[in-house]
Amino acid sequence: MCRYIFVTGGVVSSLGKGVCxxxxxxxxxxxGYRIRLKKLDPYLNVDPGTMSPYQHGEVFVTSDGExxxxxLGYYERFTDIPASKHDTITSGKIYEKLxxxxxxxxxLGGTVQIIPHLTDLIQDFIKFGENEVDFMICEIGGTVGDIEALxxxxxIRQIRYLLGSTNVLSIHLTLLPYIATADELKTKPTQHSVKELRSIGIQPDLIICRADRAIPPSLLHKIAVACSIPNNRVIVGMDQKTIYHVPLSYYKHNIDKEILTYFGLTYSDxxxxxKWHFIESGITxxxxxxxxxxxxxxNSFQDAYKSLVEAFLxxxxxxxxxxxLIWIDSDDPDYQINEKLHTIDGIMIPGGFGIRGIEGKIKAIEYARKNKIPLFGICxxxxxxxxEFARNVLGIKDSNSTEFTSNCANVIDLMTNWHNGEEKEMRAHTSNLGGTMRLGNYESILTHGSKIKEIYKLDQIIERHRHRFEFNINYKHAFEKAGMRVGxxxxxxNLVEALELDGHPWFIGVQFHPEYRSRPFxxxxLFLSFVETLIKQKKHI
Structure with missing residues (x-):
């Protein structure tokens, strides 16, 4: 039988409901329980694909191309369970379906309404796959009080009514702000957040209190009394050194015991x-x-590169x-970029869209190539x-991507037609931007004798993609003749998935996103090999 856990957030956004x-x-x-995680986002975009990273952070891509x-990146990294299109929904997608x-x-014949028509569709999403798991854990995006989340x-109020309180647990993650002038943590915002939840018929069964310092037991008791829950279900959620310390922190505060006891399940020591102790000791x-x-x-919003940061960790x-990680803005003047690169051990050129900052990235690539600095390029x-190679090695000075200009030697060009499974898709520069990229898992063949094949120790791989433009395979022969191997x-x-430079300590670019598949355990x-090269070079020096 599947049991449901709903996680809501109060007081402020960005509290870490996903990590919770x-x-x-x-x-x-x-x-030993089978679990599944789902995210319900209140915004009206169909998906975050066309949203600025400054607005939303990184766009994570599932194996099935969502x-x-x-x-969802956290979900995969912590549980090693691949997420899918059935694990994420937005208001935009729900309304589109409605x-x-x-x-x-x-x-036909009826008035379409939020209740029951929209809420029924949300219920269908939440319950999909319930027969395959013991616990369905759903994170509600946004903050309680936001009109979009209603x-x-x-x-979830309806689900609790239909299934009964013994099968549904409501967890509320909230903030205890510290007021320096009073030298104390304040519980009033939490009380008001819970009051807001109650006003729409949801009584939290467990409250997790985020704070940047120790929480006195008297405050935990105050919250319990004010919010009508047992003392032992007000859980301390102090800031941790890394997100990977949170499971052990929760364990020390008996959150798993409280949850299993609530559902009438036997708790075992x-x-x-x-693996969590291994990760903790590894970080220490x-x-x-x-x-x-x-x-x-x-770079000013590092959540834009969240999976990348985690993969390096x-x-x-x-x-x-x-x-x-040394964050260098590719918009900086050339001399500043090169000056900052003198003190580093390796260079990463991450993915992105649009022409801004492109020339700065190309200058960094040129610096790495000429100075034998290990370089890793993604997408x-x-x-x-x-x-960079076409311009400065092959001498094709007008080399560029047609993403940035139509008047160029199209080393990188739009993939105008290709097969997505059994369906043939046609694209043009005027096509819709949302959902029209090569998304999700694709298989590729590793070249015999290549460095990347040596790293993977496989003949073929499956990796996740998120891009619209491709390397123009018509340049393949010229590149390989000049020392840039198709790996x-x-x-x-038909599509080049990796490039690597012969005679360089580590100079590899991949069209896919390996960071999505990295796990702490x-x-x-590719990240292991890149970091290993940096360590060996540093020891050698």
Missing amino acids: AVSIAALLQAH EADLD ISKERKGNY PYLET TINLD ACEKNVHVAIVGKY HAGIHYKYKIN LGMQLIAI SISADG SPHP
Whole structure:
């Protein structure tokens, strides 16, 4: 029988509901239960694919090609369970489905309303797959009090009514702000947030209190009394060194015991937390360090590169090295970029869209190529590796991507027609931007004798993609003749998936996004190899 856990947030946004939900999932998973996580986002975009990283942070891509909230990245990294299109929904997507059904005549004769029509569709989404798991853990995006979230909150109220309180647990994550002049944490915002929840018929069963310092027991008791829940279900959620410390922190405060007891399940001390202790010790043991420059254009909001940051942390845990990420704005003048690159051990060129900052990234690639600095390019990073090489090695001075200009030697060009499974898709520069990229898992063949094949130790791989433009395969022969090897190619032989420079310590660009598949207990091989090269070079020096 499936039991439901709903996680809401109060007082302020960005409290870490995703980390909260997945830490609880990790503990239940460690007890041997089957879990599934879902994210319900209130915004009206169909998906975050066309949203600025400054607005929403990174767009995470599932294996089946869904552009999703970055919280799904947490879900995968903590549980090692691949997320899918059935695990993420937005108000835009729900309303789109509702209007589509109305246009088709599904509600013929009736007035289409939020209740029951919209809430029924949300229920269908939440319950999908319930027969396959013991716990369905759903995170409600936004903050209690936001008008956009009301249909979701009404839906979970209905589910509790239909299934009974013994099968549904409501967890409210809230903030206890510290007022410096009074030298105390304040509980009033939490009380008001719970009052808001109650006003729409939801009584939280468990409250997790975020704070940047120790919470006195008297305050926890005050919250329990004011919010009508037992003392032992007001849980301390103090800030941790990293997100990977949160499951053990929750465990120390008995959150798994409280949840299982609430559902009438037997609690056992025989819980396997070995991998979390390993991760914790690995982070603690990171004394030596290497410096990696991230030459990007969304650096002022590092959630834009969340999976990338995590993948480097995973590799650092493996080698017990701290990976210091040096954020270099690719919009900086050339001399500033080169000046900052003098002190680093390796360079990462991440993905992105649009022409801003492109020339700065190309200058960094040129610097890495000429000075034998290990370089790792992902997605747009690989495309810019190709452009830099074409310009400065092959002498094709007008080399560029048609994403940026139509008047160029199109080393990178729009993939105008291709097969997505059994369907043939046609694209043009005027096509819709949303949902028209090569998204999700695609297979590619690794080239015999290539460095990337040596790293993977496989003949073929499956990796996730998120891009619209491709390396123009007509340049393949000229590139390889000049020393830039095609390390991987699509299964049909038409699309270049990786480029690598011969005679360089580590100079690889990949069209896919390996960071999506990295885990703290299973780092991605490309990140491991890149970091290993940096460590070896530093020891050699």
